Amino acid sequence: MRICFVGDSMVNGTGDPAYLGWVGRVLQDERRRGIELTGYNLGVRRDRSDQIRARWRAEVEARLPAEFEGRVVFSFGANDAVQEIPSAATLGHAEAILAEARACWPVFMVGVVPIETQGARGRCGALDRAFASLCDRLGVPFVSVFDGLMATPVWRDEVRAGDGAHPAAGGYNRMAEIVLASSAWQRWIRSAA
Amino acid sequence: MRICFVGDSMVNGTGDPAYLGWVGRVLQDERRRGIELTGYNLGVRRDRSDQIRARWRAEVEARLPAEFEGRVVFSFGANDAVQEIPSAATLGHAEAILAEARACWPVFMVGVVPIETQGARGRCGALDRAFASLCDRLGVPFVSVFDGLMATPVWRDEVRAGDGAHPAAGGYNRMAEIVLASSAWQRWIRSAA
Numbered sequence: 001m002r003i004c005f006v007g008d009s010m011v012n013g014t015g016d017p018a019y020l021g022w023v024g025r026v027l028q029d030e031r032r033r034g035i036e037l038t039g040y041n042l043g044v045r046r047d048r049s050d051q052i053r054a055r056w057r058a059e060v061e062a063r064l065p066a067e068f069e070g071r072v073v074f075s076f077g078a079n080d081a082v083q084e085i086p087s088a089a090t091l092g093h094a095e096a097i098l099a100e101a102r103a104c105w106p107v108f109m110v111g112v113v114p115i116e117t118q119g120a121r122g123r124c125g126a127l128d129r130a131f132a133s134l135c136d137r138l139g140v141p142f143v144s145v146f147d148g149l150m151a152t153p154v155w156r157d158e159v160r161a162g163d164g165a166h167p168a169a170g171g172y173n174r175m176a177e178i179v180l181a182s183s184a185w186q187r188w189i190r191s192a193a
Numbered sequence: 194m195r196i197c198f199v200g201d202s203m204v205n206g207t208g209d210p211a212y213l214g215w216v217g218r219v220l221q222d223e224r225r226r227g228i229e230l231t232g233y234n235l236g237v238r239r240d241r242s243d244q245i246r247a248r249w250r251a252e253v254e255a256r257l258p259a260e261f262e263g264r265v266v267f268s269f270g271a272n273d274a275v276q277e278i279p280s281a282a283t284l285g286h287a288e289a290i291l292a293e294a295r296a297c298w299p300v301f302m303v304g305v306v307p308i309e310t311q312g313a314r315g316r317c318g319a320l321d322r323a324f325a326s327l328c329d330r331l332g333v334p335f336v337s338v339f340d341g342l343m344a345t346p347v348w349r350d351e352v353r354a355g356d357g358a359h360p361a362a363g364g365y366n367r368m369a370e371i372v373l374a375s376s377a378w379q380r381w382i383r384s385a386a
Contacts, residue, residue, distance in 0.1 A: 002238075014231055019220045024212045031210050038207055041234055044256050045195075055255050062248050063237050 002038040002068055004060045006052060007075040010113050010175075011043025015158075015166030025176035030189060048079045049093035056097060064105065072101050075110035077131060078165075081123035082115055091130055098140050108188050109135050110179060111144040116156075117164050143182040145175055195231040195261055197253045199245060200268040203306050203368075204236025208351075208359030218369035223382060241272045242286035249290060257298065265294050268303035270324060271358075274316035275308055284323055291333050301381050302328050303372060304337040309349075310357050336375040338368055 005011050005023045013021020020028070027039045040063045042056070052074075064070030074097065080090040101107045112128040114121050128146040135142035149155045154170035162168060167175075179185050198204050198216045206214020213221070220232045233256045235249070245267075257263030267290065273283040294300045305321040307314050321339045328335035342348045347363035355361060360368075372378050 012231065012233070017221065017224050019213065019217045019224075019232060024217075027212045028210065031212075038205065038238060039212060040205070040237070044233070045231060046258075047255075051255070055251070058248070059252060062240075062244070065239075 001035070001071060002040065002064055003071045003073060004040045004042055004063055005073045005075070006042045006056045006060065007110075008043055008047045008052075008077075008079055009045040009166060010078065011041060011075050012045060013041075013043070013172060014045055015162050016169050016172050018169050020169075020172065022172045022175035022179065025173055026179055029176065029180055035189065043075075046079055047076065048083065048085060049076055049090045049097070050085075052076050053093045053097050057100065060101070060105075071106045071108070073108045073110060074098065074101070077112035077127045078115045078120070078124055081112065081127050082118055082120045084123070087123075087127060087130060090127060091134060094131060095134060095138070098135070098138050102138065102140060106188065106191070107140050108185065109140055109142045111142065111146055113175070114146055114150050115165055116159060141184040141188045143179055143184050145178045148178040149175060194228070195233065195257055195263045196266060197233045197235055197256055197263070198266045198268070199235045199249045199253065200303075201236055201240045201245075201270075201272055202238040202359060203271065204234060204268050205238060206234075206236070206365060207238055208355050209362055209365050211362050213362075213365065215365045215368035215372065218366055219372055222369065222373055228382065236268075239272055240269065241276065241278060242269055242283045242290070243278075245269050246286045246290050250293065253294070253298075264299045264301070266301045266303060267291065267294070270305035270320045271308045271313070271317055274305065274320050275311055275313045277316070280316075280320060280323060283320060284327060287324060288327060288331070291328070291331050295331065295333060299381065299384070300333050301378065302333055302335045304335065304339055306368070307339055307343050308358055309352060334377040334381045336372055336377050338371045341371040342368060 023041050027037055042059050111131055112124045114124050125146055128144055132142055152174045155167050158167035158171045216234050220230055235252050304324055305317045307317050318339055321337055325335055345367045348360050351360035351364045
């Protein structure tokens, strides 16, 4: 199975000296459990929802040929929150992306990470809750990582010791654990297409 | 510095249970030596030179904004060799890609890996030598990995034990070592833009 992970710098794993991020750790862990995935990391630093809407389809189509099982995971929103994009605009882009993608592939969404810079944490949390509702309405499986990361000292410590936004290996490892531990993810990755 | 790695399944790291490939290992190693890179892995399974020519520019432009130092590494050719694409066609695509890219960013090329399937090894080697000449003519720094990988038992053993084309962690680790040990790479990655 081939999975595209589409999103921002957190998907890219920026700041992780192991260059795995949560995406690489999720792929490693699933392989240890017997699911061999090809991963395509399409996380781009500073990307907002409108930028992801503009590029995701061409990039995913180039990587998921019809003759192989393909899926798509999205995770974005923090840059919209930092840049104070009106949430109606962000949600409009997210709905367009998710609705279009799920018409072609099984789709999963990972929620918004807490960003401390520029007082964005509250906006990240609000957007995360709005994405949960949107995904519920669209029937897209969703996992929130916001509260779990807020409760993770290593996430906050690594962010403070780093660039103020991105964790290092420990924080990304914890984010992977939260995704992997969710029943939504476990059901989705083990479901037939 | 942000670097896009554009190419095929070898760039993606297909078959590596660590999900690093040679690209992730090169990034890890440079970081240990003090060069903190953001890596964008744009390797796509089965991509030939014509497919890379069609997608590379939009994908790279979305990842290398003008205000940050950006560079591009290309590595492809094995799928052209396996599918017996006439070498004049492959070299035409490669020249168009490299000439267009180097007008915008510092560019580096990693040569063709040896593929055993469908008697492709000889064609891979010939294409690797042709790419070396092309890069020399264009002034694009180039490193060949072909002979080094042929002389690496773990590469050939892992390929045989795997899907017949891709190695596992040991082979990708050796490929990263060859790239890192080359004076062409060391000069390029440490040069001013």
